[in-house]
Amino acid sequence: MKDISHLLRVAGIFVLVVAGFLVVRHFMVPKSFGEVGHYRADAVDEIRALKQHYSGDAACPACHKGQSQEKAQGGHRGVRCESCHGALQEHVEQPKSVKPGKPKESEMRSFCGRCHEKSLSKPPKFPQQNLKEHNPGIACDQCHPAHKPQ
Amino acid sequence: MNDSYLETLRAALAQVSGFIYPNELELQWSILIVLYPYITGLVAGAFILASLERVFNVKSVKPTYRLSLLVALAFLLIAPLPLQVHLGHPERAFEIFMTPNTSSAMAMFGFVYIWYLMVVLLVEIWLDYRREIVLWSKSETFWPKRLFYKLLTFGVDNISPRSLEIDEKIGRALTVIGLPSAVLLHGYVGFIFGSIKANPWWSTPLMPIIFLFSAMASGIAGVLLFYMFLCWLRDEPIDMPCIDTVAKFFLTALIVAFSLEMLETLQTAYEAEEHFDIIALLVEGKLYFSMIFVQILMGSLTPMFLLGLAQLFDLPEKVRKVFYGASAVLSLVGIFAMRWNVVVGGQFFSKSLRGFTTYKMEFAGREGLLSAIVLAILPLFVLAGLLYLLPPWGERAGKESATS
Numbered sequence: 001m002k003d004i005s006h007l008l009r010v011a012g013i014f015v016l017v018v019a020g021f022l023v024v025r026h027f028m029v030p031k032s033f034g035e036v037g038h039y040r041a042d043a044v045d046e047i048r049a050l051k052q053h054y055s056g057d058a059a060c061p062a063c064h065k066g067q068s069q070e071k072a073q074g075g076h077r078g079v080r081c082e083s084c085h086g087a088l089q090e091h092v093e094q095p096k097s098v099k100p101g102k103p104k105e106s107e108m109r110s111f112c113g114r115c116h117e118k119s120l121s122k123p124p125k126f127p128q129q130n131l132k133e134h135n136p137g138i139a140c141d142q143c144h145p146a147h148k149p150q
Numbered sequence: 151m152n153d154s155y156l157e158t159l160r161a162a163l164a165q166v167s168g169f170i171y172p173n174e175l176e177l178q179w180s181i182l183i184v185l186y187p188y189i190t191g192l193v194a195g196a197f198i199l200a201s202l203e204r205v206f207n208v209k210s211v212k213p214t215y216r217l218s219l220l221v222a223l224a225f226l227l228i229a230p231l232p233l234q235v236h237l238g239h240p241e242r243a244f245e246i247f248m249t250p251n252t253s254s255a256m257a258m259f260g261f262v263y264i265w266y267l268m269v270v271l272l273v274e275i276w277l278d279y280r281r282e283i284v285l286w287s288k289s290e291t292f293w294p295k296r297l298f299y300k301l302l303t304f305g306v307d308n309i310s311p312r313s314l315e316i317d318e319k320i321g322r323a324l325t326v327i328g329l330p331s332a333v334l335l336h337g338y339v340g341f342i343f344g345s346i347k348a349n350p351w352w353s354t355p356l357m358p359i360i361f362l363f364s365a366m367a368s369g370i371a372g373v374l375l376f377y378m379f380l381c382w383l384r385d386e387p388i389d390m391p392c393i394d395t396v397a398k399f400f401l402t403a404l405i406v407a408f409s410l411e412m413l414e415t416l417q418t419a420y421e422a423e424e425h426f427d428i429i430a431l432l433v434e435g436k437l438y439f440s441m442i443f444v445q446i447l448m449g450s451l452t453p454m455f456l457l458g459l460a461q462l463f464d465l466p467e468k469v470r471k472v473f474y475g476a477s478a479v480l481s482l483v484g485i486f487a488m489r490w491n492v493v494v495g496g497q498f499f500s501k502s503l504r505g506f507t508t509y510k511m512e513f514a515g516r517e518g519l520l521s522a523i524v525l526a527i528l529p530l531f532v533l534a535g536l537l538y539l540l541p542p543w544g545e546r547a548g549k550e551s552a553t554s
Contacts, residue, residue: 002308002310002313003308003310003312003313003316004313004316005306005308006280006303006304006306006308006313007316007317007320009304009305009306010273010276010304013304014268017268021247025247025248028248029248029249033249034249038249038251110153110156113156117156119163120169121169121170121171121172
């Protein structure tokens with residue numbers, strides 16, 4: 001026994017480390033972890049309780065009938081209102097005091113360029129321009145109305 | 151999206167050739183992910199060399215036994231760092247232990263790592279050094295060092311022949327367990343790459359074996375180089391029968407690793423599946439220098455030629471030393487290139503098999519060249535510390551102090 005006492009001590013340390021780990025694990029792992037998957041189940045309710053920022057397109061036509069009809073006929077019919085105007089839930093809740101945003105004229109070329117900058121990887125029929133050469137310095141909506149671009 | 155971002159995008163797109171998907175523009179696995187398998191490879195290789203003496207009774211490599219273990223430990227301690235730096239949020243690393251995800255090979259690796267570090271390597275080194283640790287804890291004059299040894303004795307200073315005999319037996323059993331653990335440690339890295347079925351450059355069941363044998367070659371080369379350097383530093387003669395034997399195993403590992411890689415390449419070329427054209431373009435183009443020149447010519451064929459000459463002819467000692475040293479350096483560079491070619495090379499071509507992206511390494515960023523250099527050098531500092539605390543040549547010193 002005397003000749004293996006050092007080994008017993010090391011084994012004891014291992015047992016302590018493993019036990020310590022299990023204790024730490026007990027307190028560190030959130031209670032709801034693993035209830036419905038490899039994540040904290042409570043996170044779902046917490047996320048649900050977060051403030052909603054986006055309203056979705058369905059909220060717009062109630063007040064903005066004209067623009068909605070115009071957009072539905074043009075090339076931007078597949079683009080969500082909030083893609084250009086930003087998150088609108090607050091505007092839906094308080095239409096008078098919170099006004100929707102839109103791209104500034106000075107930033108419009110780079111804003112539109114997100115989709116319309118020329119690139120080989122885009123389908124050839126998709127409207128795209130080399131923005132360095134295409135009417136430099138002029139805001140896009142001077143020629144292409146944003147709701148029904150030509 | 152601001153204009154400067156568009157400018158960066160334009161500059162990056164100019165480097166792209168052919169057709170690639172938008173998410174392939176930026177390489178996600180940088181030089182740090184090249185460094186990571188390289189370091190774990192050195193660990194596994196060094197440990198396998200140590201096991202030659204312990205498990206397979208190759209007595210002539212004994213002078214490198216302890217050094218191999220210390221090299222393995224020094225590199226193992228640093229091995230997770232490239233991953234941590236790459237991912238950011240090092241505090242989250244512990245979550246793989248807290249809430250283990252059994253379906254993730256990456257997450258399970260944490261357990262392989264901790265098993266190998268805590269159960270195999272640390273205990274084996276402790277058992278092997280225990281006799282000296284007890285002696286040093288009494289004879290050491292510098293108090294912090296004495297305290298360190300005292301703590302490592304765990305309050306037991308019994309070094310009776312019977313207790314040392316038991317240590318020896320357990321140490322041997324641990325090496326027997328450690329050998330498959332070392333294989334698992336590094337085989338896993340190859341397994342991760344080999345199981346990415348979307349990438350034809352990676353997806354092969356041979357990947358873990360190729361990684362393993364190149365790891366053995368790099369680990370053996372590393373220990374050989376450290377041993378020769380330390381002998382020179384300490385002004386001690388190099389044990390020639392020892393390095394001759396190490397060189398033999400080094401050559402064997404190199405031959406097997408190289409043959410497997412070439413077999414794999416040949417098979418891919420002969421099968422010539424739909425992805426072969428892009429792979430041929432990759433090897434002839436972007437990887438020409440790092441693969442054909444650095445990995446194959448410089449890092450594999452030249453060391454094999456030099457080591458082969460030393461085996462075939464009765465060369466003088468001096469020439470053999472130069473050949474061994476040069477082969478070790480060349481193959482360490484070559485195996486780094488191999489990791490580069492696998493990790494970065496595999497991300498160069500598009501999933502469309504119709505285009506290439508590019509990799510422009512940062513210099514000072516988190517995943518830049520500077521970080522990689524620091525992380526590559528760090529294990530050497532850890533090794534220096536370990537050599538200071540646990541000198542592998544301490545056996546003799548221990549015996550001397552025991553008799554005095």
